[in-house]
Structure formats: structure tokens, C-alpha cells
Amino acid sequence: MSDSLTYADSGVDIDKANKLVDRIKDIAKTTPRAGVMGEIGGFGGLFSLNLSNISNPVLVSSTDGVGTKLKIAFMMDKHDTIGIDLVAMCVNDIIVQGAKPLFFLDYLAMGVLNNDVAEKIISGIAKGCTQAGCALIGGETAEMPGMYQNGEYDLSGFSVGIVDNDKIIDGSYIRNNHKLIGLASNGVHSNGFSLVRKVFFDKCKYSVDTKSEELGTTLGEELLKPTFIYVPTIISLIRDLPIHGLVHITGGGIDENIIRVIPESCKAIIHKDAWEVPPVFKLLQKEGGVPDAEMQRTFNNGIGMVMVVPEASAQEVMDRLSAMDKNAYLIGEIETRENNEPQTQWV
Structure with missing residues (x-):
């Protein structure tokens, strides 16, 4: 043998x-x-x-x-x-x-x-x-x-x-009064899933087959929605419009990602009611008792990409996005930062 x-x-x-x-x-x-x-x-x-x-x-x-x-x-x-x-x-x-x-x-x-x-x-x-x-x-x-x-x-x-x-788009042209335009996300995308699983599966004992009236689908189908690919949209815009900053909203949310592109002399003012937060985030926050600040620094909350554009060009960018059938929102603006104050402020 x-x-x-x-x-x-x-x-x-x-x-x-x-x-x-x-x-x-x-x-x-x-x-x-x-x-x-x-x-x-x-x-x-x-x-x-x-x-x-x-x-x-x-x-x-x-x-x-x-x-x-x-x-x-x-x-x-x-x-x-x-x-x-x-x-x-x-x-x-x-x-x-x-x-x-x-x-x-x-x-x-x-x-x-x-x-x-x-x-x-x-x-x-x-x-x-x-x-x-x-x-x-x-x-x-x-x-x-x-x-x-x-x-x-x-x-x-x-x-x-x-x-x-x-x-190269590196944020160096960003100045006071630039506008922030947010492109809609496709749900949770690919960040924060350790907390997502902790809330829905460990705490709530849901399964991927759990149907939610708020979501209009099963939990699993909602969570597996693929991350939007923004490349074709951005390529179309930067060809002939002044886009001075771009922010992919991943782990850290808007707060910790936007400061990667704006100058230290600037701060981003975010209008929290400028867009409708998708139901999956509302359900997650309600079921997990997740504080607002934790939601903001962990998830995209419905905004997957942020563009920083000159005030004079903001409406043209919005019109172009509408023509491309993209959901976009004016979510804030850039202001001068005083006395080392935080670089993001929600109002």
C-alpha cells in the first residue's frame, strides 16, 4: 500500500x-x-x-x-x-x-x-x-x-x-462660497457592515429573508444592492465643467472624507435636511439606537459622492446631472474656517 x-x-x-x-x-x-x-x-x-x-x-x-x-x-x-x-x-x-x-x-x-x-x-x-x-x-x-x-x-x-x-483634481482650487453637490447612493454601499450585522442580525435577530414595510423588500436584497459606480457621470462632468473637489463617501461618512480634499483654511457646512435619508438608514438607526453622530461618521446616509464646485457653476452642474437622470442635491457650501474650528459643521 x-x-x-x-x-x-x-x-x-x-x-x-x-x-x-x-x-x-x-x-x-x-x-x-x-x-x-x-x-x-x-x-x-x-x-x-x-x-x-x-x-x-x-x-x-x-x-x-x-x-x-x-x-x-x-x-x-x-x-x-x-x-x-x-x-x-x-x-x-x-x-x-x-x-x-x-x-x-x-x-x-x-x-x-x-x-x-x-x-x-x-x-x-x-x-x-x-x-x-x-x-x-x-x-x-x-x-x-x-x-x-x-x-x-x-x-x-x-x-x-x-x-x-x-x-488632477486635488481640492487646491476650493475657496469660500463653493457649493457642495451630493450624488445619491444606492443604499449602504460597502462600508459599516460590521455595525449593520450587529444591529439587524445580532440585536434584532432578523434574517436576510425578513421583509420590511419600510424597505419594500427583504433585508438581504436591500443590503446587497451594489455600490454605485460614479465614473461615467464624473467623466461627463469634468470634461467641460469646473469640478474642484470630489469626495467618495466611504467609511467615515461625509465628515471624515470631505476633510481629505478641502484646504485647512476652509470648512464644509452640511445641510442635514437637504436630502431624504433612505429608509435602510432610518431603520438601522431606530433598531440600533445609533446616535446621529455615529450614523454620520459610519455610513453614507444616502450620499455616495460629493462634488465641490464654484458657486457660479453649481446650477449648471445640477442641470447636467438632471439631464443624465441622476439624483443630486445641493447639500451645503464651503466657508472660511476661523480659529481652528472643526472642518465640518452640520446645520
Whole structure:
């Protein structure tokens, strides 16, 4: 009797992984973009830069995950939208600096490789890439026995974009009387889910199938709504309108993200009644007894992206957004900061 062992005996199936690569190749072909060279399966993804219209190119990169929102996907056994969240978290961070996303790579790790689940995840990533106008050019799928519970996985991504140096949006032109325009979110997006799960599942004992009159759908369906990808909207605006600051509202909410782009000499005045907070946040606050300040610093509360624009251009920006059928709100303004007062103020 032989005591010899194979890699498959340890829980890693190379043949299954190779079959998945073949399936991913077809998915990647749905995200074509000028510059892509070769196809999925090489040691590295190849991308040829066309710099004919850029005088001083700057590459902008971002890497991120979707946090414990993955737990909701596990609970629902629904994996076709979480990839959109992954792309959104990366490309939204790139576009706020004025950079157009070029390409995207993903990392997917499973305890036991499930090709059907993996294909759904990666199909979602491809859909997100299509929405963002970038190409899926590579990634890594790792089978890691013993690292993850049955049916669970981890997911992260990496994106690269490009912007001309003199078109970088860095907040340096923001001045007193600039207006703040908020773009609506699609719900919770991909931040704060540890508190979300603590309130709804631990405290309230709800399940993903719990139907809520306030939400008009099941809790799980509401929480799995994919993060909005703002790239096409922002690209359309910055082409010919003065956008002096862009803020992706992620962990930290408006308070802790807007101070990343406004000068220290300025403060942001936020009008808390300028938009209707979506029902999921109201339900979360009510059921969890979450204080206003904690809601503001943890969640987007219905605003997923904030634009800082000159007062003279604010109405034109709003009109353009309306023409694109985007929900947008004038949510505040920039004022001069006095005596080291806080950089955000809610009124």
C-alpha cells in the first residue's frame, strides 16, 4: 500500500482551477478596452498606454475590498453582485482625482474552490468593469484549505487609472462660497457592515429573508444592492465643467472624507435636511439606537459622492446631472474656517 500523497489529497485541485481560468477568459473578453494586450492566463496582465492626448501622464492606483458585506452574500448564497461592489470601491477612489480607470485585477481566495460561485463573482467584477469603462486584465484565484469556512471566501481588487498632471483634481482650487453637490447612493454601499450585522442580525435577530414595510423588500436584497459606480457621470462632468473637489463617501461618512480634499483654511457646512435619508438608514438607526453622530461618521446616509464646485457653476452642474437622470442635491457650501474650528459643521 502506497503512502504517497498528491496536492489534491491536501485539498487543492489544480485541474479544477485550470478549468476556471478557461471560464474567466471568456468573462474577461466582455470588458474590452483599447490598450489591452494578450488575455487572462499569463503571469502578468499587459496594457499598452496611448499617451497621444496626454502631455504629462500620471498613473493613479487604488486597492480595496468589500469588507463584511461578503457575509450578506454568504447568508443569501447570492454572489453575482458583490464583484460590482469590489470594482466600485476601487474605481470611485480613482475618479475623484480626475483619473479615468484603465484596468482592474482581482484576488479571490476560497477554502475549497467552487467554480460556479467563482464564475458568478467574476462575472460581477466584469459587469463593474464595463460600467467603469475599464478592462479586467488579470487576477488570482487561490484555493486555501483550512483558511475559510465552507461556503466563504475573501475578495479584493486593484485598479489603475490615468490623468494629465494639470487636470488632477486635488481640492487646491476650493475657496469660500463653493457649493457642495451630493450624488445619491444606492443604499449602504460597502462600508459599516460590521455595525449593520450587529444591529439587524445580532440585536434584532432578523434574517436576510425578513421583509420590511419600510424597505419594500427583504433585508438581504436591500443590503446587497451594489455600490454605485460614479465614473461615467464624473467623466461627463469634468470634461467641460469646473469640478474642484470630489469626495467618495466611504467609511467615515461625509465628515471624515470631505476633510481629505478641502484646504485647512476652509470648512464644509452640511445641510442635514437637504436630502431624504433612505429608509435602510432610518431603520438601522431606530433598531440600533445609533446616535446621529455615529450614523454620520459610519455610513453614507444616502450620499455616495460629493462634488465641490464654484458657486457660479453649481446650477449648471445640477442641470447636467438632471439631464443624465441622476439624483443630486445641493447639500451645503464651503466657508472660511476661523480659529481652528472643526472642518465640518452640520446645520
